[in-house]
Amino acid sequence: MFKSIQREVSWDRYRFIVTTLARSFHYNSCEIISTIPNQRNVCIRNFSSQSHKIVKARKYVVVNHFVNEAKPTDLKLVEEELPLLQNGEYLTEAEYFSVDPYMKPYVKRYPLGITMIGTQIAKIVESKNPAFPVGKRIVGNMGWRTHTIVNPKFKDLVFQEHPYLLPDIGDLPSNTAYFGLLEICKPKSGETIVISGAAGAVGSHVGQIAKNLGLNVIGICGSDEKCKWLTEEMGFDSAINYKTMPVASSLSKAASNGVDCYFDNVGGDISSAVMYQMKPFGRVAVCGSISSYNADSSSLPKCTILQPILSKNQLRMEGFIVLHWMDRWHEGIMQNLQWLREGKLRYRETVTKGFENMFDAFIGMLRGENIGKAIVQV
Ligand SMILES: NC(=O)c1ccc[n+]([C@@H]2O[C@H](COP(=O)([O-])OP(=O)(O)OC[C@H]3O[C@@H](n4cnc5c(N)ncnc54)[C@H](OP(=O)(O)O)[C@@H]3O)[C@@H](O)[C@H]2O)c1
Numbered sequence: 109m110f111k112s113i114q115r116e117v118s119w120d121r122y123r124f125i126v127t128t129l130a131r132s133f134h135y136n137s138c139e140i141i142s143t144i145p146n147q148r149n150v151c152i153r154n155f156s157s158q159s160h161k162i163v164k165a166r167k168y169v170v171v172n173h174f175v176n177e178a179k180p181t182d183l184k185l186v187e188e189e190l191p192l193l194q195n196g197e198y199l200t201e202a203e204y205f206s207v208d209p210y211m212k213p214y215v216k217r218y219p220l221g222i223t224m225i226g227t228q229i230a231k232i233v234e235s236k237n238p239a240f241p242v243g244k245r246i247v248g249n250m251g252w253r254t255h256t257i258v259n260p261k262f263k264d265l266v267f268q269e270h271p272y273l274l275p276d277i278g279d280l281p282s283n284t285a286y287f288g289l290l291e292i293c294k295p296k297s298g299e300t301i302v303i304s305g306a307a308g309a310v311g312s313h314v315g316q317i318a319k320n321l322g323l324n325v326i327g328i329c330g331s332d333e334k335c336k337w338l339t340e341e342m343g344f345d346s347a348i349n350y351k352t353m354p355v356a357s358s359l360s361k362a363a364s365n366g367v368d369c370y371f372d373n374v375g376g377d378i379s380s381a382v383m384y385q386m387k388p389f390g391r392v393a394v395c396g397s398i399s400s401y402n403a404d405s406s407s408l409p410k411c412t413i414l415q416p417i418l419s420k421n422q423l424r425m426e427g428f429i430v431l432h433w434m435d436r437w438h439e440g441i442m443q444n445l446q447w448l449r450e451g452k453l454r455y456r457e458t459v460t461k462g463f464e465n466m467f468d469a470f471i472g473m474l475r476g477e478n479i480g481k482a483i484v485q486v
Contacts, residue, residue, distance in 0.1 A: 163190045163199065166463060167253035168224040173216050176402050178474070180467050183224055183252075190257055197259050198240040200230035200271075202463070205252065205484040207470040212401045223251035224466075229274060230256065245274040252466050254486065283440035284395065285313035287433040292393035292426045293369035297322030300363045302382050304350075305373030305398060307334035309481035312342055312456070313444075314371045319343045320452045323369070326362045328355060328378055330476040337479060342454065355381040366390075374399045384417050394427040401474065456480030 165188045172182040193199060206227045215225055227249050235242050237260060248271025250256045260270055288310075295301060301318045305311040306327025315325045315338065327338045327347040335347035346362040348355055355378055359367070366387035372379050375397030383392065400409055418425065433440070447453035458478035460469035463486045473482035 163255050164188065165190055165253050165255035167251070168466060170215060170218070170220055170222050170224055173220065174212060176404075178212060178467075178471055183467060185464070190255060193234055193236045193257060194259075195236050196261070197257050198232050198235035198237050200246060200248070200250070200256050200258060201233045202228045202230045202250075202254050202256075202486050203245070204229045204486070205463075205466060205469075207460075207466070207473050207482045207484060209396060209398045209401055209474065211470065212474060223253050225249065225251050228252075230271075240273065246271045247274050248272070252463075254463055283433055283437060283444075284310050284430040285317060286440040286444060287430060287436070288393045288395050288428055289314050289317055289369075289371060291433070292428055293371060293391045295321055295323050295369050298324075299368035300324040300326065300365065301369040301371060302326045302328065302359065302363065302367050303371045303373070304328045304378050304382070305396070306344070306347065307331075307338055307479050308373065309478075310395060311371070311373055312338070312480055313453070315344050316342055316453050317447070318369075318371075319345075320447055324363070326359065326367075328359075328374075328382075334479055337456070350378055356385070359385055369393070371395060372397075376400065380412050380414070383414055383423075386417065386421055386423050388421045388423075390421060390423045392423060392425040394425060398474070458482050460484045462486070 166185060167188060168183040168185055170182065171184045172179075174182055190199070208226070211225055215222075218225070227247065228251075229245055229247055230250070232240050232242050232244050232246065233255075240246065240258075240260070246258075248256075248258065250258070250271065258271055289295060289301075293301065295318055301315075301323045303311050303314050303318070303325070306315055307329040311327065311329070315327055318325045319342075325344045325346075327335070327342075327344045328350050329335060329338065329347060330349065330351050332349055332352070335349050338344040338347040348358045348362065359381060363385060367382060367385050368387055368390050370379070370382050370386065370390065370392045372382070372392060372394050373396045375394075376399035378399065386392070403409060414425075417423065444453060457480050458473075460466075460472070460483070463484070466484055469482055469484045472478065
């Protein structure tokens with residue numbers, strides 16, 4: 109079902125990874141606006157009678173909000189004929205899509221009928237805008253659609269951003285791991301860090317940075333294959349398969365002196381086990397809580413009683429969204445690039461081929477079928 113290949117990243121693929129990671133909390137740009145039922149379509153304009161080569165876009169429309177695990181029938185693949193380009197507009201053809209955990213809880217914020225949210229890298233195939241020439245590539249939150257007419261005047265609702273040209277390496281955002289680790293965990297050489305969701309896009313990045321900074325790095329993830337990859341290829345000192353090993357006792361062996369930093373991607377029981385092994389003045393970066401993404405969002409989850417360990421050990425626990433560091437984007441990118449060039453940072457992708465397999469890639473990622481970054485190649 110989940111047709112994927114896995115390979116080590118190249119420089120070009122790194123461009124996609126760094127972009128999509130950092131943008132993973134952005135919303136659909138024009139589509140959120142354009143596809144709200146009964147609103148004027150601002151991104152995909154109304155049909156013009158002028159003669160032109162007809163372009164048909166395929167797109168996934170959200171027909172049911174996800175309840176518990178997402179179902180293929182929650183989305184409908186439809187075809188849409190695009191109008192002629194107007195001055196200032198350009199037509200893009202999607203090449204790669206990012207599938208990310210945030211899509212699951214975030215899509216509920218929007219009405220049914222929108223195009224499924226998400227980031228893509230697309231090639232400009234027709235243009236009436238000199239700033240966006242044919243042949244260049246853009247990164248944009250246009251959602252799960254193959255072709256898009258972008259009118260650069262329009263920004264997305266939430267972050268007020270446009271799609272942007274994929275620049276040469278050196279000016280790219282991608283900083284969830286970098287800033288979350290450095291600014292919240294404030295790691296010091298010789299300390300011990302635990303990372304949950306360790307074999308995913310963010311987690312595997314965090315662990316490698318921590319290793320570069322001289323920490324003892326322990327990853328928690330969901331398969332022996334992932335554990336092996338983390339310890340044998342990504343430089344992690346140890347790894348715990350939370351599906352087959354007891355997390356608390358395994359962790360107390362791997363971190364016999366306790367844990368200084370915890371980079372939390374998952375929340376839930378795994379995090380409870382880690383939190384109670386934190387050292388005094390430990391720091392916890394709350395990046396995400398994927399263990400809760402299938403939960404019923406109509407009732408707020410109960411907070412586990414963490415207060416005793418927080419106060420006893422004077423821990424600092426802080427949530428973040430990477431966009432907080434927009435003003436320092438370049439710094440993170442340049443440091444990641446330097447590590448990449450020095451061979452201190454590596455990436456792996458799980459690539460699903462085919463736009464028709466978007467859903468499989470998405471659900472596969474949520475189920476843990478990916479190692480490293482999950483993407484779809486059209
Ligand atoms: N704060 C921010 O600005 C920001 C930005 C980007 C991403 N994030 C968050 O960072 C986290 C990781 O995102 P990513 O893009 O790197 O995804 P990812 O880790 O590449 O993929 C998701 C992984 O989550 C794991 N998982 C699924 N269900 C789980 C469960 N119930 N318990 C534990 N692990 C589970 C699976 O791996 P296993 O096989 O190990 O289970 C799966 O491979 C997410 O929580 C995401 O929302 C936050």
